[in-house]
């Protein structure tokens with residue numbers, strides 16, 4: 338695993354590469370939605386992807402755990418590595434990859450099953466718990482990490498869909514955590530939530546940071562500035578600027594980045 | 604010079620920034636006039652004109668409060684980023700500095716009545732020129748703020764040296780003058796404070812230019828060197844505002 342200096346001049350902590358993408362291109366039929374994106378995802382950081390609608394953030398996020406394989410007509414080119422291992426290698430088990438690189442979506446999508454089952458499902462299919470007692474431990478630990486335990490511990494058999502939107506989103510995060518991922522991808526995880534539920538998700542992201550490499554797509558500039566240490570700005574299928582979040586939001590190098598974050602775009 | 608930024612998608616944001624800019628510009632104009640008028644009143648030995656300067660200081664205080672209110676509203680409502688954020692923060696700081704410059708004008712004006720009672724002190728003839736140098740710096744520092752002109756800001760910073768030189772030379776002549784004319788020590792001491800005030804005004808104008816430079820470029824200008832050599836002569840010039 339390669340180690341490299343954090344880019345910050347003020348001596349940011351050393352960071353380790355978790356994922357690397359090189360010259361990634363995605364085509365939907367003849368349309369080139371991503372035009373050669375190269376970026377590193379660091380292990381210790383929350384990385385935010387920002388950019389105008391349609392610039393390819395979700396498309397790129399889906400590349401990182403090969404979710405685009407399931408999208409009809411989508412074709413991915415380029416090299417993506419997880420801990421130095423090519424994720425497109427035929428030897429790579431895609432189900433295993435998606436456990437290692439978990440995903441949380443914009444719209445909370447709990448299964449129409451109990452809260453307990455929502456969390457237990459992944460560990461069960463991955464054979465992570467031999468006994469019911471082991472599973473109980475995993476469920477509790479995941480719900481605790483997702484900051485949901487205290488709110489649901491007395492109603493674990495209630496349906497996951499009966500929770501509020503913010504609780505459902507934290508349930509989905511618990512579900513992602515339950516299979517011991519190394520990377521968590523979040524696509525606008527708080528965009529459908531009120532400010533309090535949003536703050537809880539942000540607080541949760543901060544708690545999870547360091548334990549998992551986290552990549553979050555958000556349209557909320559303040560949120561990106563608050564939760565992330567690295568920020569990548571995408572525009573029209575290209576990565577325009579990548580850098581320390583503080584630098585991007587106080588002194589971006591590229592005019593296109595500046596125009597976007599200061600509300601001068603288009 | 605930085606390329607003028609394109610308009611915001613939300614146009615009322617631009618209107619608010621422009622309003623803040625023009626208020627800061629007006630404050631700068633008033634502070635500049637306060638310094639010029641206080642030294643003018645001193646040279647013309649006009650105590651009434653000096654009183655007018657003292658009274659007008661309240662206007663600057665009110666404008667500073669208004670600038671702060673505007674800046675806070677913009678921060679709260681617009682959540683500015685990048686160069687917008689740097690500019691709003693600079694505006695807040697610059698308005699505070701301008702208010703301080705106004706205080707120096709008031710301080711100078713307050714000494715005028717005492718000085719008009721006493722005989723004129725020879726070395727004071729250099730003060731109008733020193734005042735022109737400092738007011739010129741204030742004017743240009745504010746111009747570069749309004750125009751977002753980092754190059755002019757650098758030039759203003761470089762001119763601080765000239766004001767320091769004025770002060771150092773006036774300091775020496777006043778010391779000599781006091782030694783030769785002990786009965787003029789009181790007025791000479793007042794003039795020394797006035798010269799020091801003007802020197803501080805130059806520092807503040809430089810400070811504004813530095814803030815503009817940072818606001819426009821996102822980088823701090825290189826460390827500048829100070830040339831006040833009088834500190835070693837151990838003279839206290841602290842005073843209440």
Ligand SMILES: Nc1ncnc2c1ncn2[C@@H]1O[C@H](COP(=O)(O)OP(=O)(O)OP(=O)(O)O)[C@@H](O)[C@H]1O
Pocket residue numbers: 365370388389390391392393394395396397408409410
């Ligand atoms: N399944 C698909 N089939 C065809 N085109 C698609 C598909 N998914 C995305 N695209 C196109 O690819 C481009 C990038 O889309 P993507 O969803 O990655 O953008 P995004 O940056 O996530 O936008 P948003 O912020 O609105 O979510 C868009 O032009 C979109 O229309």
Ligand SMILES: [Mg+2]
Pocket residue numbers: 394395396524554
């Ligand atoms: Mg998207």
